[in-house]
Amino acid sequence: MKIFEKLFNPREVRRKLGMNQQEFWTKIGVTQSGGSRYESGRNMPKPVRELLRLVHVEQVDLSRVRREDFEIIDYLKENHPDLYKSLQKAVKAQEGESKDEAA
Numbered sequence: 001m002k003i004f005e006k007l008f009n010p011r012e013v014r015r016k017l018g019m020n021q022q023e024f025w026t027k028i029g030v031t032q033s034g035g036s037r038y039e040s041g042r043n044m045p046k047p048v049r050e051l052l053r054l055v056h057v058e059q060v061d062l063s064r065v066r067r068e069d070f071e072i073i074d075y076l077k078e079n080h081p082d083l084y085k086s087l088q089k090a091v092k093a094q095e096g097e098s099k100d101e102a103a
Contacts, residue, residue: 011039013056028055 014024025035028051038044044052054060076084 008053008057009039010035010044010052013052014039017056024056028052 010024014021017024021035021039022032025032028048030038030048038048051062055062073084076087
């Protein structure tokens, strides 16, 4: 078993999210039958694993992501690392507040 596969099982992720196979796999462009094969142990291509991780584990809404966003991130990391770290901390703090409010 590969390290990535040890980190999460797609069936477990799907079940924790309370989604059926159709909902879960369609979000990353995989048919329900293809997803079923992956859940049954068929080798999942790296791009599919990465999309699964981004969409279902990291909860990234791909419809909101643009190349420009990554260019800005790279620019901040290289030219203004302190600002990048400050923004990163602010986002984490905001996420923490959101979780506290939901509880």
